[in-house]
Amino acid sequence: MEKISNFFKTFLLLELVKGMALTGRHFFARKITVQFPEEKTPQGFRFRGLHALRRYANDEERCIGCKLCEAVCPAMAIHIETEERADGTRRTTRYDIDLVKCIFCGLCEEACPVDAIVETRILEYHGEKRSDLYYTKPMLLAVGEKHEEQIAKDKASDAKFR
Amino acid sequence: MTELLQYLQNLLGVAWLPIWTLVKILVIVVPIMLTVAYLTLAERKVIGYMQVRIGPNRVGYFGLLQPLADGLKLLLKEIIIPSGSNKFLFIIAPVLALTPALAAWAVIPFADGMVLADVNAGLLYILAMTSLGVYGIIIAGWASNSKYAFIGSLRSAAQIVSYEIPMGFALVCVLMVSQSMNLGDIVLGQKSSVGLFGWYFIPLFPMFVVYFISGVAETNRAPFDMAEGESEIVAGFHVEYSGMAFALFFLAEYANMIMIAILTAIMFLGGWLPPFDIAPFNLLPGIFWLLAKTSFVLFLFLWFRATFPRYRYDQLMRLGWKVFIPLTLVWVVVIGAWMQTPYWLW
Numbered sequence: 074m075e076k077i078s079n080f081f082k083t084f085l086l087l088e089l090v091k092g093m094a095l096t097g098r099h100f101f102a103r104k105i106t107v108q109f110p111e112e113k114t115p116q117g118f119r120f121r122g123l124h125a126l127r128r129y130a131n132d133e134e135r136c137i138g139c140k141l142c143e144a145v146c147p148a149m150a151i152h153i154e155t156e157e158r159a160d161g162t163r164r165t166t167r168y169d170i171d172l173v174k175c176i177f178c179g180l181c182e183e184a185c186p187v188d189a190i191v192e193t194r195i196l197e198y199h200g201e202k203r204s205d206l207y208y209t210k211p212m213l214l215a216v217g218e219k220h221e222e223q224i225a226k227d228k229a230s231d232a233k234f235r
Numbered sequence: 236m237t238e239l240l241q242y243l244q245n246l247l248g249v250a251w252l253p254i255w256t257l258v259k260i261l262v263i264v265v266p267i268m269l270t271v272a273y274l275t276l277a278e279r280k281v282i283g284y285m286q287v288r289i290g291p292n293r294v295g296y297f298g299l300l301q302p303l304a305d306g307l308k309l310l311l312k313e314i315i316i317p318s319g320s321n322k323f324l325f326i327i328a329p330v331l332a333l334t335p336a337l338a339a340w341a342v343i344p345f346a347d348g349m350v351l352a353d354v355n356a357g358l359l360y361i362l363a364m365t366s367l368g369v370y371g372i373i374i375a376g377w378a379s380n381s382k383y384a385f386i387g388s389l390r391s392a393a394q395i396v397s398y399e400i401p402m403g404f405a406l407v408c409v410l411m412v413s414q415s416m417n418l419g420d421i422v423l424g425q426k427s428s429v430g431l432f433g434w435y436f437i438p439l440f441p442m443f444v445v446y447f448i449s450g451v452a453e454t455n456r457a458p459f460d461m462a463e464g465e466s467e468i469v470a471g472f473h474v475e476y477s478g479m480a481f482a483l484f485f486l487a488e489y490a491n492m493i494m495i496a497i498l499t500a501i502m503f504l505g506g507w508l509p510p511f512d513i514a515p516f517n518l519l520p521g522i523f524w525l526l527a528k529t530s531f532v533l534f535l536f537l538w539f540r541a542t543f544p545r546y547r548y549d550q551l552m553r554l555g556w557k558v559f560i561p562l563t564l565v566w567v568v569v570i571g572a573w574m575q576t577p578y579w580l581w
Contacts, residue, residue, distance in 0.1 A: 086444070089543070096285040096542040106289045 116194050118227040121179045123195040124170050124208065125217035125224060127188060134214065135189035138165045142181035142190050150174035151181060168210040173203055188228060193220050259351050263340055271489040272302035278537050285541040312478035317380060320475065324378035329476070329483035332371025336490040339364035343497055344419040346507045346521035358406060358416040361498065362399075365453070368491065369395045372462075372472050375484070379475035387471025390548065391455055391462035397555040398452040404563035405446035408439050408570050409502045412581060422506030427581075430511035436503040438573070438581050441566055443503040445559050447532070450495035452555065454488060456536055458543035459551055467545075492536055493529070500528035 082088075107114055127135050138155035154167040181190045193216065200206040208216075217224065244251045276291065276298060283290025291298035316322055342357035344350040354360055369392050376388020410416060412435055413424040427433025436443040452459040462471040473484045500506060505528070507521030546554070573579055 092542045093538055096538065099287055100281070100284050102287055104284070104289045105287050 118230040119179075120194045120196075120227075121177045121182075121192040123193050123198055123216060124172075124175075124181075124213055125191055125193050125220060126168060126210065126213040127191060127217045127221065127224060128214070134164070135187045136165055136168060137187060137189070138163045139186065141184040141186065145180045145184040147178060147180065148174045148176045150176075165210060168213060170208045170213065172200075172206040172208055191217075191224055191228070193224060194227070195220070256351075263351060264337060267337065267340065267490060267493065268486070270493055271486055272306065274489050274493065274533065275305065275485075276302050277533075278540070281534065281537040282541045285538070306482070309479055309482040314478040314480050315475075317475050319380040321378040321380070324374050325475075326480070328371050328375035328378055329480045329487070330371075331374060332368055332487040333483050333490065335364045335367035335371075336487045336494060339494055342418055344422060344501070344506065345525060347419070347423075349522065350419060353417070353419060356416045357418040358410060358421070361418075362403060362406065365491070365494065366399060368487065371484075371487065375476070376472040379472075381475050384472055384474045387462060387468075387474065391471055394455065394459065394461065394551060394555075395453055397552060398449040398559075401445055401555065401559035401563045402449040402453060404560070404567060405439075405442040405449065406502070407567055408442045408563070409435055411567070411570055411574065412439065418501055418506075422501055422508065425505045425581075426508055428512070430509070430516075431505065433581065434503065434505040434508070435581070438570070439503065439566070441562060443499075445563055446503070447495075447499055447535070449555075449559060450499065451536065451539060452551065454491040454495055456488075456492065457540035458545050460540075460545060461548055461551065464545060492533065496532035496536065497525070497529045499532045500525055504528045504532075 129135060138153060140153050140155075143151045143153045150171045150173075152167060152169045152171075153165055155163050156166050158164050177192065179192055182192055185191075190213075195216070244255075247254060279301075280290040280298065291301045294300040294304045316325055339361050341352045342350065342354050342360050344353075372388050372395070373392050376384045376386075376392075379385070409421060413421040415421055415424065425434045451457075455462040461468075464471070473481055476484065505524075507525040509516035509519065509521075509524050511517075
């Protein structure tokens with residue numbers, strides 16, 4: 074009996090009609106496309122985008138050259154060289170991040186004892202050749218100076234979860 | 236208007252007939268080409284909407300210039316001719332695919348008397364022309380001198396030839412019912428006092444379904460698009476084609492789609508007849524109704540593509556040979572017997 078009813082159901086194309094009803098309903102559904110340059114998806118305060126090096130309010134750079142980030146970096150994208158400054162403190166002479174190697178895991182940010190290296194919300198940047206994506210210390214400091222306000226706000230939002 | 240035509244006729248003399256026919260051909264072909272262009276946009280939009288996307292909307296308002304941009308891109312691209320190919324056949328194949336698709340339009344009646352060539356064997360002419368398109372595919376696959384193109388062309392040729400048989404039988408039913416091969420007479424045969432209940436899709440409903448599904452398979456459209464199969468094999472018979480030569484195959488495919496849609500409208504959905512022969516419906520011109528029905532069938536093509544997964548090749552052959560051909564044969568006999576009884580109302 075079931076075989077007979079299945080036979081007739083096959084010829085009535087019921088399943089095909091059901092499938093078409095589904096796509097037909099979606100035809101009128103609200104579209105979920107985000108029109109990128111005009112619209113943007115919301116970002117969390119922990120978003121891991123382009124890197125930045127921060128400074129204190131008195132313009133002293135935060136990085137103390139401990140190389141913890143260089144050690145923890147799983148992609149070995151960070152290269153640091155340090156020297157002893159005239160006032161006896163240790164500072165970096167080079168702080169390079171190769172963004173081609175970087176996997177944006179955020180471990181450098183986690184490792185930093187002084188919140189010097191951070192990942193910002195910036196994701197719309199590009200390079201026309203590979204060397205454009207090799208960020209040096211002055212470039213990273215410039216990113217930090219430009220976006221310090223947003224970085225400080227995101228750090229404050231994150232602080233209560235630590 | 237008639238005076239102007241008379242004046243031109245006297246002015247041109249013997250050259251009048253070819254020139255006037257050429258004008259008529261242009262009046263048919265140019266809108267077809269525009270429809271083909273905008274069908275590609277409609278396809279992307281409809282499928283996008285069914286997938287909860289919005290489709291192209293950057294080139295012009297609502298993406299309306301997208302077909303022009305695509306066409307321009309393909310025009311400017313290089314046509315690569317494979318070194319081992321037969322160059323003459325390689326170039327002629329896309330032309331052979333497109334020409335019959337356009338030539339079949341000569342006998343399509345757009346409204347009562349609005350037809351380029353009022354041929355009495357119009358249905359036969361259409362069957363002949365749509366069958367010729369397969370030569371373009373076979374030649375394209377062979378001339379490319381590539382095993383992938385060759386296998387692809389054999390597969391799509393086998394598919395097209397297989398589905399032509401149930402399609403032909405479905406048309407035999409229409410022919411029996413209307414007792415005419417003239418497409419205009421077929422439409423007029425569907426005219427009745429009960430409007431859309433007089434159309435042939437009611438007594439021939441199984442044939443209507445078979446004809447349309449065979450039409451989808453005949454034009455190598457999803458879910459029977461083994462020839463193209465963009466998600467698994469990239470392309471079949473036209474792998475070696477690029478630029479405008481490639482575009483011609485696409486024009487042919489879409490022209491064939493419109494062809495099948497308009498034939499379905501003419502033979503099963505009453506052609507240019509309004510659904511009810513009363514005031515608000517029969518005030519609109521016949522061509523409006525024909526185009527509305529054609530658009531509906533074309534929308535079904537796109538709806539199918541957005542809904543159904545691709546058939547496997549052996550299942551496709553099984554459907555064609557073991558389901559459709561017996562079904563159509565049985566229905567030919569049923570219709571023949573039914574027409575002899577007093578219960579035949581059409």
